[in-house]
Amino acid sequence: MSGFYDIAVSSIDGTADLLSALRGKVTLAVNVASQCGLTPQYRGLEELQRELAPEGFEVNGPQRHAVYHFLTSAASGIPGDISWNFEKFLIGRDGQVLKRYPPETKPRDNGLLQDIAGAL
Numbered sequence: 001m002s003g004f005y006d007i008a009v010s011s012i013d014g015t016a017d018l019l020s021a022l023r024g025k026v027t028l029a030v031n032v033a034s035q036c037g038l039t040p041q042y043r044g045l046e047e048l049q050r051e052l053a054p055e056g057f058e059v060n061g062p063q064r065h066a067v068y069h070f071l072t073s074a075a076s077g078i079p080g081d082i083s084w085n086f087e088k089f090l091i092g093r094d095g096q097v098l099k100r101y102p103p104e105t106k107p108r109d110n111g112l113l114q115d116i117a118g119a120l
Contacts, residue, residue, distance in 0.1 A: 002095075003094060003095025003096060004019065004027070004029075004067075004070055004071070004091045004095040004096070004097070005019045005020055005022055005023040005091075005095040006019075006020070006095065007019055007066045007067050007070055008066065009065075009066070009067055019067075023095065024093050025093060026090070026091065026092060026093060026116065026119040026120055027090075027091040028048075028088055028089070028090055028091070028116065029067065029071060029088070029089045029091060030045060030086060030087070030088045030089075031059050031068070031082050031084075031085055031086065031087045031088075032045075032085055032086060033085035033086070036084075036085045036086075038084070038085055038086040038103055038104070039085075041086050041106060041107060044106060044107030044108055045107045047107070048107045048108075052116070059082045060081045060082055068082060070097075071089045071097060071100075076096070076097040077096075077097060078097055078099070078100040083102065083103060084103040085103060086103040086104075086105075087100070087101065087102060087103050088100070088101040088103075088105055088112070089101070090112075090115055090116065090119060092119050093119070098115065098119055099115050
Protein backbone atom coordinates (compact mmCIF):
# COMPACT_ATOMS: atom_id res chain seq x y z
CA MET A 1 0.00 0.00 0.00
CA SER A 2 1.29 3.47 -0.80
CA GLY A 3 1.54 6.20 1.82
CA PHE A 4 -1.12 8.42 3.33
CA TYR A 5 -0.07 11.39 1.20
CA ASP A 6 -0.64 9.38 -2.02
CA ILE A 7 -4.40 9.05 -1.41
CA ALA A 8 -6.50 11.22 -3.74
CA VAL A 9 -8.60 13.64 -1.68
CA SER A 10 -10.37 16.80 -2.81
CA SER A 11 -10.81 19.65 -0.35
CA ILE A 12 -14.20 21.06 0.57
CA ASP A 13 -13.77 23.76 -2.10
CA GLY A 14 -13.04 21.13 -4.77
CA THR A 15 -9.28 21.63 -4.94
CA ALA A 16 -7.77 18.31 -5.96
CA ASP A 17 -4.89 16.47 -4.34
CA LEU A 18 -5.29 17.86 -0.82
CA LEU A 19 -2.98 15.39 0.90
CA SER A 20 0.00 15.60 -1.45
CA ALA A 21 0.54 19.20 -0.35
CA LEU A 22 1.16 17.83 3.14
CA ARG A 23 3.88 15.41 2.02
CA GLY A 24 6.94 15.71 4.21
CA LYS A 25 4.91 17.16 7.07
CA VAL A 26 3.63 15.49 10.22
CA THR A 27 -0.17 15.25 10.08
CA LEU A 28 -2.80 14.57 12.74
CA ALA A 29 -5.91 13.17 11.02
CA VAL A 30 -9.05 13.35 13.16
CA ASN A 31 -12.48 11.90 12.46
CA VAL A 32 -14.88 14.63 13.63
CA ALA A 33 -18.61 15.17 14.04
CA SER A 34 -20.57 18.36 14.56
CA GLN A 35 -23.00 16.97 17.12
CA CYS A 36 -21.79 14.46 19.66
CA GLY A 37 -20.57 14.44 23.24
CA LEU A 38 -16.98 14.97 22.12
CA THR A 39 -17.70 17.97 19.86
CA PRO A 40 -16.23 20.39 22.45
CA GLN A 41 -12.82 19.08 21.32
CA TYR A 42 -13.16 21.27 18.22
CA ARG A 43 -11.85 24.30 20.10
CA GLY A 44 -8.71 22.50 21.24
CA LEU A 45 -8.13 20.98 17.80
CA GLU A 46 -8.49 24.37 16.12
CA GLU A 47 -6.05 25.91 18.60
CA LEU A 48 -3.61 23.07 17.97
CA GLN A 49 -3.92 23.54 14.20
CA ARG A 50 -3.41 27.31 14.41
CA GLU A 51 -0.34 26.79 16.58
CA LEU A 52 1.27 23.95 14.66
CA ALA A 53 0.09 24.05 11.03
CA PRO A 54 -2.59 25.17 8.52
CA GLU A 55 -7.01 21.49 6.66
CA GLY A 56 -16.54 14.56 5.13
CA PHE A 57 -15.93 11.26 4.22
CA GLU A 58 -17.57 7.94 4.98
CA VAL A 59 -15.52 6.48 7.80
CA ASN A 60 -16.66 2.85 8.10
CA GLY A 61 -18.65 0.66 5.77
CA PRO A 62 -18.69 -0.24 2.09
CA GLN A 63 -18.17 3.33 0.86
CA ARG A 64 -15.29 4.02 3.26
CA HIS A 65 -13.13 6.80 1.86
CA ALA A 66 -9.60 5.86 0.83
CA VAL A 67 -8.19 7.99 3.67
CA TYR A 68 -9.97 5.89 6.29
CA HIS A 69 -9.25 2.68 4.41
CA PHE A 70 -5.55 3.54 4.64
CA LEU A 71 -5.66 4.61 8.29
CA THR A 72 -7.51 1.49 9.43
CA SER A 73 -5.83 -1.12 7.21
CA ALA A 74 -3.58 -3.89 8.47
CA ALA A 75 -0.75 -2.27 6.51
CA SER A 76 -0.98 0.80 8.77
CA GLY A 77 0.11 -1.34 11.69
CA ILE A 78 -2.89 -0.17 13.71
CA PRO A 79 -5.89 -1.80 11.98
CA GLY A 80 -9.56 -1.75 12.84
CA ASP A 81 -12.68 0.31 12.24
CA ILE A 82 -12.94 3.87 13.51
CA SER A 83 -14.54 3.49 16.92
CA TRP A 84 -16.19 6.91 17.24
CA ASN A 85 -15.89 10.56 16.31
CA PHE A 86 -12.66 12.34 17.18
CA GLU A 87 -10.46 9.27 16.83
CA LYS A 88 -7.01 10.58 15.92
CA PHE A 89 -4.12 9.30 13.79
CA LEU A 90 -0.62 10.72 13.81
CA ILE A 91 1.01 10.39 10.39
CA GLY A 92 4.76 10.82 9.98
CA ARG A 93 6.64 12.73 7.33
CA ASP A 94 6.93 9.53 5.31
CA GLY A 95 3.13 9.16 5.13
CA GLN A 96 2.95 6.17 7.45
CA VAL A 97 0.72 5.94 10.53
CA LEU A 98 2.79 6.46 13.65
CA LYS A 99 0.10 6.18 16.30
CA ARG A 100 -3.65 6.01 16.80
CA TYR A 101 -5.49 7.72 19.66
CA PRO A 102 -8.96 6.98 21.05
CA PRO A 103 -11.71 9.61 20.74
CA GLU A 104 -11.38 10.71 24.34
CA THR A 105 -7.77 11.81 23.81
CA LYS A 106 -7.87 15.58 24.12
CA PRO A 107 -5.84 17.85 21.81
CA ARG A 108 -3.66 18.92 24.75
CA ASP A 109 -3.07 15.38 26.00
CA ASN A 110 0.56 15.15 27.17
CA GLY A 111 1.16 11.88 25.34
CA LEU A 112 -0.27 13.22 22.09
CA LEU A 113 1.78 16.41 22.31
CA GLN A 114 4.93 14.43 23.09
CA ASP A 115 4.28 12.14 20.12
CA ILE A 116 3.78 15.15 17.81
CA ALA A 117 6.95 16.75 19.13
CA GLY A 118 8.85 13.50 18.60
CA ALA A 119 7.59 13.26 15.04
CA LEU A 120 8.52 16.84 14.25
